[in-house]
Amino acid sequence: xxxxxxxxxxxxxxxxxxxxxxxxxxxxxxxxxxxxxxxxxxxxxxxxxxxxxxxxxxxxxxxxxxxxxxxxxxxxxxxxxxxxxxxxxxxxxxxxxxxxxxxxxxxxxxxxxxxxxxxxxxxxxxxxxxxxxxxxxxxxxxxxxxxxxxxxxxxxxxxxxxxxxxxxxxxxxxxxxxxxx
Amino acid sequence: xxxxxxxxxxxxxxxxxxxxxxxxxxxxxxxxxxxxxxxxxxxxxxxxxxxxxxxxxxxxxxxxxxxxxxxxxxxxxxxxxxxxxxxxxxxxxxxxxxxxxxxxxxxxxxxxxxxxxxxxxxxxxxxxxxxxxxxxxxxxxxxxxxxxxxxxxxxxxxxxxxxxxxxxxxxxxxxxxxxxx
DNA sequence: CTGTTGGTAGACCGCTCAGTATACTTTTGT
DNA sequence: ACAAAAGTATACTGAGCGGTCTACCAACAG
Numbered sequence: 001x002x003x004x005x006x007x008x009x010x011x012x013x014x015x016x017x018x019x020x021x022x023x024x025x026x027x028x029x030x031x032x033x034x035x036x037x038x039x040x041x042x043x044x045x046x047x048x049x050x051x052x053x054x055x056x057x058x059x060x061x062x063x064x065x066x067x068x069x070x071x072x073x074x075x076x077x078x079x080x081x082x083x084x085x086x087x088x089x090x091x092x093x094x095x096x097x098x099x100x101x102x103x104x105x106x107x108x109x110x111x112x113x114x115x116x117x118x119x120x121x122x123x124x125x126x127x128x129x130x131x132x133x134x135x136x137x138x139x140x141x142x143x144x145x146x147x148x149x150x151x152x153x154x155x156x157x158x159x160x161x162x163x164x165x166x167x168x169x170x171x172x173x174x175x176x177x178x179x180x181x
Numbered sequence: 182x183x184x185x186x187x188x189x190x191x192x193x194x195x196x197x198x199x200x201x202x203x204x205x206x207x208x209x210x211x212x213x214x215x216x217x218x219x220x221x222x223x224x225x226x227x228x229x230x231x232x233x234x235x236x237x238x239x240x241x242x243x244x245x246x247x248x249x250x251x252x253x254x255x256x257x258x259x260x261x262x263x264x265x266x267x268x269x270x271x272x273x274x275x276x277x278x279x280x281x282x283x284x285x286x287x288x289x290x291x292x293x294x295x296x297x298x299x300x301x302x303x304x305x306x307x308x309x310x311x312x313x314x315x316x317x318x319x320x321x322x323x324x325x326x327x328x329x330x331x332x333x334x335x336x337x338x339x340x341x342x343x344x345x346x347x348x349x350x351x352x353x354x355x356x357x358x359x360x361x362x
Numbered sequence: 363c364t365g366t367t368g369g370t371a372g373a374c375c376g377c378t379c380a381g382t383a384t385a386c387t388t389t390t391g392t
Numbered sequence: 393a394c395a396a397a398a399g400t401a402t403a404c405t406g407a408g409c410g411g412t413c414t415a416c417c418a419a420c421a422g
Contacts, residue, residue, distance in 0.1 A: 363422100364421100365420105366420090366421085367421105368418090369416105369418075370417075370418100371415090372413100372414095373412105373415105374411105375410105375411085375412075375413095376409100376410100377408105377409080378407105378410105379409085380405105380406100380407095381406100382403105386399105387399080387400070388397100389396105389397080390394105390396090391394105391395095392393100392396105
């Protein structure tokens with residue numbers, strides 16, 4: 001992997017996540033990263049290809065962070081606790097690996113790209129599936145009902161943290177799952 | 182209210198919701214609505230003002246639809262049933278008043294406009310508050326815990342319907358609340 | 363009958379966009 | 393040591409953007 005290529009991905013991810021993909025132009029990414037335009041088009045054939053690379057990078061970062069957050073859990077309720085405490089840390093900018101919170105990059109990107117069959121929209125869907133499967137790995141047995149509950153609460157908590165500016169949901173989600181178990 | 186003004190709002194809402202605000206130009210709205218550019222700038226001083234008018238229109242449509250959906254409920258569980266069955270109808274394009282489902286217009290718009298202090302982002306937040314208060318009105322007593330639960334499940338169900346293409350969540354949310362009551 | 367109001371049609375402005383082209387320099391593998 | 397590969401800097405293209413402007417038209421009220 002080229003160093004310049006990685007510079008471009010890091011800069012683009014930062015700008016895309018903080019301001020939205022359609023609000024950030026190629027020229028700004030070049031100015032901030034200090035890379036020449038020809039170098040960018042040497043590594044990526046189009047803006048879309050760069051976008052896909054940033055989605056992959058963010059997915060890797062997120063999965064790594066989540067995997068770390070869920071490590072060493074001995075019960076389902078502990079998984080739930082670590083998951084939602086992790087989300088709260090993310091929302092309140094205490095998870096430095098994930099950057100300044102501006103919602104879920106994949107939800108935001110899905111909102112910007114309306115064609116559900118595009119590579120970009122499909123990748124966003126795939127990311128959500130990967131997160132679901134990672135959570136499933138940490139639950140004691142294959143419990144689809146609990147898994148569904150956790151996932152829908154997680155998506156709700158993310159959405160309300162970003163749109164409503166309500167950071168209280170992770171704590172409430174833990175209480176909800178406690179009652180259900 | 183002028184007829185031309187309403188034509189512009191209706192056309193803009195349709196295009197903005199289906200494709201995203203930053204992906205739809207003024208000229209396209211004019212071409213589709215059949216209105217002259219000067220007429221648009223006679224009614225709205227800028228694109229942003231037109232965007233705010235479409236948000237208000239969508240909010241009115243949504244609140245009206247939800248109010249209709251929740252009418253004549255005699256218990257909290259009935260409210261929950263009608264709410265999530267209503268959401269399922271929306272997701273599966275059976276709520277014609279809400280148009281072809283492409284997620285929540287306010288979540289999508291928040292994703293596109295990154296400044297949380299902008300009028301647009303603030304209106305999106307306000308919409309969510311209005312929906313919450315409408316649901317609260319239909320619950321038998323002031324039950325913040327139940328209200329929070331319903332709201333977080335609702336946001337999760339909307340997000341998963343759009344991003345994950347998973348329409349099964351409304352039914353699962355009903356079961357979750359049933360267990361909790 | 364005429365002046366105001368609100369509309370149409372479309373040219374135009376300055377700017378930004380994604381992407382290409384040119385000419386030169388640096389790095390690197392053998 | 394030197395050719396090939398990779399990077400820099402920058403000008404440019406064609407298209408689209410939001411927004412302004414001019415000129416003309418139709419309806420209607422005094």
